[in-house]
Amino acid sequence: MRKDLDWLAQNWERKQLASLSAYNAAFYSALQNLLNDCANSQDVALVIEGTLGKVADGYAHMLDVEPEELAIDPWVALRRLGEIQERLRSAGIT
Structure with a gap:
């Protein structure tokens, strides 16, 4: 999971999504707390919420994935x- 959390945080930083x-x-703050092993239950709940359903669907198209991954699975970001x-x-x- 660490790899996927790092991928998500890197996307947030690269695209400056926290400023939107x-x-x-x-x-992003909750995600950083997870990565730094200092997350509380509210942080975890927020990351779950942001990676689920319509919220995740809204973010998935903005996230970068490797072209090779995208060629194999066009839904790779949403799946991740x-x-x-x-x-x-x-x-x-939680």
Whole structure:
């Protein structure tokens, strides 16, 4: 999961998504807390929310993936977001 969280954080930084809205800034902060092993249950819940359903669908098209991955699976970004939220839920961190 660390690899996918790093990928998501790098996308957020590269595309400056945290500057788009207060929600995006809070999501990025929660994501950083997860990466720094200091996340609380609210941080985890926010990252789950941001990698699930319509929210994830809205973000997926903005995220960079390797062209080779995209050629194999055009939904790779959305699938990766779903895997993040599934792993967080199954870890029972919330």
